[in-house]
Amino acid sequence: xxxxxxxxxxxxxxxxxxxxxxxxxxxxxxxxxxxxxxxxxxxxxxxxxxxxxxxxxxxxxxxxxxxxxxxxxxxxxxxxxxxxxxxxxxxxxxxxxxxxxxxxxxxxxxxxxxxxxxxxxxxxxxxxxxxxxxxxxxxxxxxxxxxxxxxxxxxxxxxxxxxxxxxxxxxxxxxxxxxxxxxxxxxxxxxxxxxxxxxxxxxxxxxxxxxxxxxxxxxxxxxxxxxxxxxxxxxxxxxxxxxxxxxxxxxxxxxxxxxxxxxxxxxxxxxxxxxxxxxxxxxxxxxxxxxxxxxxxxxxxxxxxxxxxxxxxxxxxxxxxxxxxxxxxxxxxxxxxxxxxxxxxxxxxxxxxxxxxxxxxxxxxxxxxx
Amino acid sequence: xxxxxxxxxxxxxxxxxxxxxxxxxxxxxxxxxxxxxxxxxxxxxxxxxxxxxxxxxxxxxxxxxxxxxxxxxxxxxxxxxxxxxxxxxxxxxxxxxxxxxxxxxxxxxxxxxxxxxxxxxxxxxxxxxxxxxxxxxxxxxxxxxxxxxxxxxxxxxxxxxxxxxxxxxxxxxxxxxxxxxxxxxxxxxxxxxxxxxxxxxxxxxxxxxxxxxxxxxxxxxxxxxxxxxxxxxxxxxxxxxxxxxxxxxxxxxxxxxxxxxxxxxxxxxxxxxxxxxxxxxxxxxxxxxxxxxxxxxxxxxxxxx
Numbered sequence: 058x059x060x061x062x063x064x065x066x067x068x069x070x071x072x073x074x075x076x077x078x079x080x081x082x083x084x085x086x087x088x089x090x091x092x093x094x095x096x097x098x099x100x101x102x103x104x105x106x107x108x109x110x111x112x113x114x115x116x117x118x119x120x121x122x123x124x125x126x127x128x129x130x131x132x133x134x135x136x137x138x139x140x141x142x143x144x145x146x147x148x149x150x151x152x153x154x155x156x157x158x159x160x161x162x163x164x165x166x167x168x169x170x171x172x173x174x175x176x177x178x179x180x181x182x183x184x185x186x187x188x189x190x191x192x193x194x195x196x197x198x199x200x201x202x203x204x205x206x207x208x209x210x211x212x213x214x215x216x217x218x219x220x221x222x223x224x225x226x227x228x229x230x231x232x233x234x235x236x237x238x239x240x241x242x243x244x245x246x247x248x249x250x251x252x253x254x255x256x257x258x259x260x261x262x263x264x265x266x267x268x269x270x271x272x273x274x275x276x277x278x279x280x281x282x283x284x285x286x287x288x289x290x291x292x293x294x295x296x297x298x299x300x301x302x303x304x305x306x307x308x309x310x311x312x313x314x315x316x317x318x319x320x321x322x323x324x325x326x327x328x329x330x331x332x333x334x335x336x337x338x339x340x341x342x343x344x345x346x347x348x349x350x351x352x353x354x355x356x357x358x359x360x361x362x363x364x365x366x367x368x369x370x371x372x373x374x375x376x377x378x379x380x381x382x383x384x385x386x387x388x389x390x391x392x393x394x395x396x397x398x399x400x401x402x403x404x405x406x407x408x409x410x411x412x413x414x415x416x417x418x419x420x421x422x423x424x425x426x427x
Numbered sequence: 428x429x430x431x432x433x434x435x436x437x438x439x440x441x442x443x444x445x446x447x448x449x450x451x452x453x454x455x456x457x458x459x460x461x462x463x464x465x466x467x468x469x470x471x472x473x474x475x476x477x478x479x480x481x482x483x484x485x486x487x488x489x490x491x492x493x494x495x496x497x498x499x500x501x502x503x504x505x506x507x508x509x510x511x512x513x514x515x516x517x518x519x520x521x522x523x524x525x526x527x528x529x530x531x532x533x534x535x536x537x538x539x540x541x542x543x544x545x546x547x548x549x550x551x552x553x554x555x556x557x558x559x560x561x562x563x564x565x566x567x568x569x570x571x572x573x574x575x576x577x578x579x580x581x582x583x584x585x586x587x588x589x590x591x592x593x594x595x596x597x598x599x600x601x602x603x604x605x606x607x608x609x610x611x612x613x614x615x616x617x618x619x620x621x622x623x624x625x626x627x628x629x630x631x632x633x634x635x636x637x638x639x640x641x642x643x644x645x646x647x648x649x650x651x652x653x654x655x656x657x658x659x660x661x662x663x664x665x666x667x668x669x670x671x672x673x674x675x676x677x678x679x680x681x682x683x684x685x686x687x688x689x690x691x692x693x694x695x696x697x698x699x700x701x702x703x704x705x706x707x708x709x710x711x712x713x714x715x716x717x718x719x720x721x722x723x724x725x726x727x728x729x730x731x732x
Contacts, residue, residue, distance in 0.1 A: 139635055166636035
């Protein structure tokens with residue numbers, strides 16, 4: 058399995074070492090240390106204004122860090138101007154040159170290297186074929202559709218075979234259907250070319266789909282850097298748990314730590330959950346539980362030992378593939394559960410105001426301390 | 428429904444008609460009058476030419492008028508080298524000063540567009556500020572500066588750049604100085620408008636693709652500011668060709684620009700037909716660059732530009 062970040066001997070391709078960047082009094086990036094390895098598809102994910110684009114621009118050389126160093130392959134990159142970095146950026150606005158044709162835009166980077174004309178022409182043709190724009194070479198960007206412009210921008214940033222390709226919200230301007238198609242195309246492209254991609258996105262689904270590893274950012278800091286599975290199943294804080302997907306959070310305090318998990322006393326009763334090693338009795342914690350891991354039923358479960366709470370259905374959201382039930386527990390807490398609609402006909406569907414029982418195993422929930 | 432649409436389209440047509448009526452009343456009709464005068468004969472009369480149309484005479488009058496139309500005024504323009512020299516002089520000065528204006532105006536516009544956002548309105552006002560003083564006063568001020576014991580020579584002598592005060596007034600140099608000074612805002616503002624609109628991420632993209640800043644200026648900034656440069660050049664070149672006041676006040680009387688020749692024919696010689704012929708030829712000369720520009724534009728558009 059490809060996981061160089063788990064190998065202590067692996068050398069990172071890109072290393073951020075305590076990098077900070079301030080704009081006036083606002084700190085955009087604060088003491089970020091991060092390793093990105095060759096061949097990774099890495100995502101920077103966070104709400105708007107969290108500093109993810111600034112981090113990308115620092116790597117492209119379009120911003121200079123106030124503190125810290127950036128290394129490429131172990132060599133100092135911080136002082137190298139953008140036009141000498143073997144790194145290319147695909148801009149969110151695409152930034153296509155309006156006075157040049159598609160061909161002229163794609164060839165722009167190679168022309169700066171003063172390569173022979175014939176080589177430039179053949180590489181441009183090859184690149185246009187790769188992004189399926191063969192017939193559009195002589196068009197100007199303003200006569201293309203949004204999806205075509207996006208592919209021109211991609212071709213232009215790929216043609217120099219950069220060591221790292223940076224993508225700043227590359228799919229934000231596309232409609233939903235085209236976006237999910239393009240996500241898979243990007244993944245295939247990255248794999249077939251064997252390049253290192255760093256993508257910036259605010260769309261958690263996009264990050265989860267394309268990336269091998271995700272760095273979640275908030276207020277200029279890295280909050281968690283891990284694989285999508287880890288971030289979803291083992292978030293390190295309430296903020297990450299809430300930012301990625303849906304979550305039920307129930308506050309409580311630790312009573313005891315046993316073999317079958319930690320017992321937490323909460324307003325919803327005693328709950329069992331997996332917890333990190335560093336909690337002790339009396340700590341204030343939150344039990345975090347993904348809605349799809351909760352089962353909902355009209356009867357209480359026959360077996361003891363699982364977490365079980367009772368309540369009344371307050372709201373139902375039908376999404377087609379899923380149904381979301383909001384259940385008001387007897388103590389007033391609202392819990393969400395998501396149920397996959399695996400059959401078309403249900404004998405006894407759950408309705409508004411039904412009395413229901415929610416159950417989940419102690420492995421499904423986790424204890425968060427922050 | 429369709430009646431309403433028809434009514435609305437009539438209203439729209441009426442609005443569209445306004446600029447055409449304006450052009451017809453204040454451009455086409457005067458031009459036809461000038462054209463008519465250019466085809467008539469000089470006469471010692473008031474007005475000083477033989478009227479070629481007599482509306483009262485009806486159709487026969489029109490036919491008689493057509494038979495008396497003559498091209499001799501135009502033939503005169505070709506035969507006397509004075510006119511050709513004036514045209515060439517005008518085109519030469521207009522072309523030279525337009526080039527100077529581009530060379531001086533572009534850096535100013537570039538500096539304005541690159542100035543911090545909050546300073547831009549101030550710089551903008553500074554460029555337009557000279558318009559608040561009368562154009563004539565500003566040219567008279569230049570006479571003061573350029574005369575033999577004027578400010579310029581005082582400065583040059585004080586700095587020991589020259590020993591003898593050179594003559595500035597009544598030279599082509601003085602005309603160039605006056606024209607470049609007066610027309611600079613007309614060059615700066617259109618270029619500033621295109622530069623100010625330019626997306627700065629394009630320069631970042633150029634840098635990202637391996638292009639140092641000075642090269643990005645040639646490959647991105649300059650081509651994208653072309654519409655502004657063309658507009659500024661036309662806005663300066665066309666009125667400079669017909670310029671009268673600046674060469675008359677600052678230039679020599681040896682070689683005249685076409686505006687001065689026209690003035691001389693009209694007022695000094697009272698030869699309205701020849702003056703009109705001069706004006707018609709001048710107009711035709713100026714239409715040529717505009718038509719060429721328009722064709723380049725439409726060709727660019729057709730090519731998908």
